[in-house]
Amino acid sequence: MSDIIFYHPEPAPRTRHIRPVFIPFAGCPGRCVFCAQTAQTGVGPAALSERYSQLQKELQLAYEAGESPFELAYYGGTFTALDDMWQEKFIALGRQYRHKGLVTSIRCSTRPDCVDVAGLQRLHRMGLDTVELGIQSFSNDALTRSGRGYTAHTAVTGCRIVREAGLGLGIQLMPGLPGHSEGAFLRDVRTACSLGPDMVRLYPCLVFEGTLLASWWRDGRYRPWGVARASVMLGMALNTFWKHGIRVIRAGVAHVPSLAGKVLAGAYHPALGSMARGEALAGLVSFHTLMLGGKATELYAPRRFQGEFWGHRNTLVPRWARHGLGRSNVHWWDKSFFLLS
Template sequence: MEIRGDTGPAGRPLIIPIFIPHMGCPHQCIFCNQRAITGKAAQTPSPEQIQQEVNRFLKYGKKLPSTTQISFFGGSFLGLEKATILSLLQAALPFVRTNAVDSIRFSTRPDTISQETLGLLEPFAVSTVELGVQSMNDRILDAAGRGHRAADTVIAAGLLKARGYKLGLQMMVGLPEDDDDGAMETAHQIAALRPDFVRIYPTLVLKGSLLAGRLSGGSYHPMALASCVTLVKRLYLFFKSHDIPVVRMGLQASDGLTRANDFIAGPYHPAFGHLVHGEIVFDAISSALDRMEKRPDPLTISAHPSMVSRVQGLNKQNICRLKSAFDIKKIALLQDEYQAKDLLVVAEQQVALP
């Protein structure tokens, strides 16, 4: 059975997550404490547990006008034992056959992709595969303890694209020995692989990780939140200019990072993506104001209702920053449901958002 790409109406897929924490991973990456991320000890979910979880989600989850997928993540799926891979897929397949869900997806390491491992998937309704790329620089991969090379990612992406799978690539910023230029170079190489989507994760220091020891010893310094937001903004705009959707920015509470004691340091924010989008909007408004010979006060900004929170910024920080930077006493924010979402009107001037 072959299903490639989204099979339902247009829209982002509704994901039913099945955790396989830190399983199938032959290496302990310097940033990883998978138990902290998932809050669970490593164990293979049984077919009965998978069935119960999917049924629970289908019963209480809101059905959206999109595809619905069972997603195995938290470990390296194709790094599992063959019998385990087949057992997990066989537990998920009946939900596809009854049309309760549309397809199956998973995340895995680039060096687990081969003609042999992909051959295991052919009888099943797998549509989407995500690769934990992290970096396209071998020196940085070595420093992170990844145990694979950038070339493995290139080969894996080619194999997946050739078989028609929807391809997602995950990258990290703030890894040891990496910097902004290195992150941008990784982005360029990722874009050349033409993925269907990308996720961008900041490097966080988690309790029990090897990076926690580096932090306490003073040999690693995590990125500041503001600097990380600015870098990820650059990455987001780069991928957007290449028509590659960025579907996630930042590790969020919904990813399972729910225990406060597990997080030690790094650019974590529960609304990281909102911070990035807010900065993009701030830049666009600032550029418009810079071009004005005379700035009106009060200043009116019109936006689609769904864009109001981005214009305001988190806790209305954008409004405060604009007032301070341009010496404006009052800003009136107007909502216009007929206005395009990617268009603002700043003092009667149209401003297109990148």
């Protein structure tokens, strides 16, 4: 075999913009060992009436300013555990601006142990389109040590309930939780794939100031994954999800001003997502070089991958060299496929 042609497996990216509405801790039955919603969202706890009034003003201003349409997303709390009145008011508000053309769709985040078919069908009829479940892991050990309060069976059942209710499904995983290994994370990925979500978010577990996990970290009872370890594992996960046609809409916690000085340890880096994509690309091309006996003489690759091919600060250069590839025999073109020889 002299030439191998292959394509990148990543599904086409979404084009809709998401407008997050944060309601930290609202509806949450307890506090997980890693939880730091105020730091992560930049929004402190507030009365739902206050947040609702604020959102009313924000949506009206956006409408009057002629902003581009967006998807409205209720994040940061356990939406389906709110009082029914508040669930309905927030969905109805989104539907009001959907009729005006400002909101394209509505989603919410919640826990897998706080969903039921009848309740989700009610919200679906009102205008809810997608539910993102904060699964975190399908490992009973990791779930127990993290204080999630539900089992792997509940996590799987929650995903199936969302589908049965006719809603889009998003799954959030948190690799590196207490009691979590690389093998457990890869099993989580395979389980998630078997449930057929529309999208996945991958947030490596971080140690935030003010959490129980911070105490464990200081006592030496918990050690989070570092950037190098996380980027490799995320890269493996990306390839698996992509091959199943599942979009990964986030890999790594976003760098935002509210997190300044709040992250004590863990895989927190502004380029983590890019590093993970580079690892995924390296895994993809390396797999095909094995068909050539492990060494390649030339590679033509789509130009859009040039920024991640060599890795962050050229960290992947030595790996490419082991496969016979370097800057002299890697070429960039405008075609959509890779050609390896």
